[in-house]
Amino acid sequence: MNNRSIKSCLIFAHRGANKEAFEGGIAIAENTRAAFNRALKYSIDGIETDVQLSLDEVPVLWHDWELDKLGHQGKCIDDFNFEQLQKMDFAGYCSPDALAEGALSLQEFIDSYRGRCGLDIELKSRDGESQLRFQNKILKMLAVIGPSAADDGVFISSFSLPGLIFANRHAPDLPLYYLLSDHHTQADIEQFLKDYSFLAGFCLPIDIHNDSIAKLLREQGKGVGVYTCNNEQDIQKALDLKVNILITDYPQLALQMRDK
Numbered sequence: 001m002n003n004r005s006i007k008s009c010l011i012f013a014h015r016g017a018n019k020e021a022f023e024g025g026i027a028i029a030e031n032t033r034a035a036f037n038r039a040l041k042y043s044i045d046g047i048e049t050d051v052q053l054s055l056d057e058v059p060v061l062w063h064d065w066e067l068d069k070l071g072h073q074g075k076c077i078d079d080f081n082f083e084q085l086q087k088m089d090f091a092g093y094c095s096p097d098a099l100a101e102g103a104l105s106l107q108e109f110i111d112s113y114r115g116r117c118g119l120d121i122e123l124k125s126r127d128g129e130s131q132l133r134f135q136n137k138i139l140k141m142l143a144v145i146g147p148s149a150a151d152d153g154v155f156i157s158s159f160s161l162p163g164l165i166f167a168n169r170h171a172p173d174l175p176l177y178y179l180l181s182d183h184h185t186q187a188d189i190e191q192f193l194k195d196y197s198f199l200a201g202f203c204l205p206i207d208i209h210n211d212s213i214a215k216l217l218r219e220q221g222k223g224v225g226v227y228t229c230n231n232e233q234d235i236q237k238a239l240d241l242k243v244n245i246l247i248t249d250y251p252q253l254a255l256q257m258r259d260k
Helices: 003-007 033-039 082-086 106-113 131-145 161-170 186-195 211-219 232-240 251-259
Strands: 010-014 046-053 059-061 072-076 118-123 154-158 176-179 201-205 223-227 245-248
Touching (some): 010 118, 010 251, 033 046, 033 106, 046 131, 059 106, 106 131, 131 154, 131 161, 161 176, 176 223, 186 211, 201 211, 211 223, 245 251
Parallel strands (some): 010 046, 010 245, 046 118, 154 176, 201 223, 223 245
Antiparallel strands (some): 046 059
8 A cells, every 4th residue: 555554544345335235225245346336435445355267367356265155056256257257146145136246357346446445456365276377367467457556555465475475576566465364473474574575564353463563563664454343342443553454344333433
């Protein structure tokens, strides 16, 4: 992220404002146009989403490994080409009355929402995915995002450190955030800081974040994000620790607490 994110707490809607997203009493599915458009009805600072790769190597938005929610038991995004995914309904599983939506490509997402808010694009890695295909996914993502990401508030996050290293080799100016898990410790973070200085920051589970880690990362000039803050206690903890990015399924609540 740019310098603005280092100075203030930015509220990012997790996969769109799907938990709060109801239109006429109809629930809205995550990572859909409807969820992102609903999120933008609030004064949010950014949107978080997830990117996978279709069979014909088109970056598309989807979180789960499989498409069970859509009735394709045991099948994954990369079992279908993009044209096939566009014919599926990625919104109806949440409500039979929801307006049907085909798969949303990363290109459409960038074209539709870039410049309207910050974009946290999570690079997904899947067990059994070949290294070549994973690297192709990163290259496809970088081609869509383009060279002006930092200026536009766009960054990539991932649980895959090798993926972030590869991305940095090909786009050294692109902000990259390492997603940590609840088993990581401050000692781990200190080692990451030594070994991977290119990282723009880290995104931690709110449960493991604390004053000491906040001080360490602040002194190193690194951005700090936390996920997924979905109740008042977790949101307040994030605000008290002065995180740069707060990712939540309830952006309206987080905005109210931040701005009160």
